[in-house]
Amino acid sequence: MSAIHHYKTAESVSPKHPDKLCDQISDAILDAHLREDPLVRAGVDVAGGHGKVFVTGEVTSTAQNVDVAAIVRRIAGDVELIENIALQSPEIAAGVDTGGAGDQGIMIGYATSETPEFLPLEVVLSRQLNQFLYERWPFDGKTQITIDGDMIVGVVASFQHANGGELRAAVGKWLQGKNVAVDVLIHCNPSGDWNIGGFEADAGLTGRKLAVDNYGPRISLGGGAFSGKDPSKVDRSAAYIARKIAVDYVKKHQANEVFVRLAYAIGVAEPLEATVIIDGNVEHVTGYDLTPNGIITALDLRRPIYEETARYGHFGHAYDWEK
Numbered sequence: 001m002s003a004i005h006h007y008k009t010a011e012s013v014s015p016k017h018p019d020k021l022c023d024q025i026s027d028a029i030l031d032a033h034l035r036e037d038p039l040v041r042a043g044v045d046v047a048g049g050h051g052k053v054f055v056t057g058e059v060t061s062t063a064q065n066v067d068v069a070a071i072v073r074r075i076a077g078d079v080e081l082i083e084n085i086a087l088q089s090p091e092i093a094a095g096v097d098t099g100g101a102g103d104q105g106i107m108i109g110y111a112t113s114e115t116p117e118f119l120p121l122e123v124v125l126s127r128q129l130n131q132f133l134y135e136r137w138p139f140d141g142k143t144q145i146t147i148d149g150d151m152i153v154g155v156v157a158s159f160q161h162a163n164g165g166e167l168r169a170a171v172g173k174w175l176q177g178k179n180v181a182v183d184v185l186i187h188c189n190p191s192g193d194w195n196i197g198g199f200e201a202d203a204g205l206t207g208r209k210l211a212v213d214n215y216g217p218r219i220s221l222g223g224g225a226f227s228g229k230d231p232s233k234v235d236r237s238a239a240y241i242a243r244k245i246a247v248d249y250v251k252k253h254q255a256n257e258v259f260v261r262l263a264y265a266i267g268v269a270e271p272l273e274a275t276v277i278i279d280g281n282v283e284h285v286t287g288y289d290l291t292p293n294g295i296i297t298a299l300d301l302r303r304p305i306y307e308e309t310a311r312y313g314h315f316g317h318a319y320d321w322e323k
Contacts, residue, residue: 018204026228049203095267109242109260140197160197
């Protein structure tokens with residue numbers, strides 16, 4: 001009788017990956033506005049690649065000292081900047097001004113007891129490996145971990161400027177002491193060693209690494225991207241409170257896993273849905289102010305804290321929505 005396998009795979013990308021460069025630029029611009037104007041309305045998107053960075057979107061702010069060009073150079077290096085930022089639509093602003101959500105959408109929160117980070121094991125492992133390798137090679141790079149149950153059965157690591165043999169040795173060092181299959185498959189720079197990465201090799205776009213930013217591919221996605229959006233936009237703020245609720249419920253009920261679903265209508269403060277599923281048991285979320293202003297106040301979200309979230313995912317770190 002053949003063995004039953006339960007494979008799960010997740011990937012992580014380094015902060016110098018083109019998509020992550022764009023996320024960081026978007027959030028760095030947001031942070032710069034928040035330092036001067038905590039009430040900024042922002043939705044900043046970035047596309048970059050091959051020597052050019054295009055910054056677009058909407059910003060309504062009283063900030064006077066935001067140097068977009070300096071931010072782009074700090075994160076992306078010597079590139080040509082094309083900037084096209086407009087004010088937030090007054091029709092959208094009208095609904096937000098009264099305390100309503102900045103957009104419609106569904107946000108998913110998740111927490112599991114299988115790791116100390118309350119994240120899926122394959123997500124934690126792929127991120128930890130990426131961070132470990134990035135310390136040695138602080139360039140563009142990707143990692144991927146496949147587990148069978150809780151055992152590592154597959155590893156993929158591709159890093160710019162890394163010699164394949166040295167990369168494999170570093171992966172082997174990281175694997176020491178972990179639960180690893182005897183016949184684990186390891187692929188290091190499987191397409192060959194490479195030195196052209198980041199914006200030189202590929203184009204990037206804000207919000208294109210949503211599974212990496214959230215909970216990995218086995219957990220459903222609800223709303224849109226996070227980066228570049230001020231907290232009046234529930235894509236971001238409601239996703240954060242949904243994560244906090246999920247972590248709180250795992251702790252309170254000593255649950256194996258918790259899913260949270262929140263749904264909003266643009267311009268309306270209260271959510272249309274606030275569901276929590278605790279180990280398969282469905283309940284209505286209670287005990288939280290789930291209006292945009294309530295979430296912003298509870299998590300103190302009008303601070304310049306966002307560029308860091310755009311590096312290695314928005315969950316599983318020491319952010320206020322994790323506590």
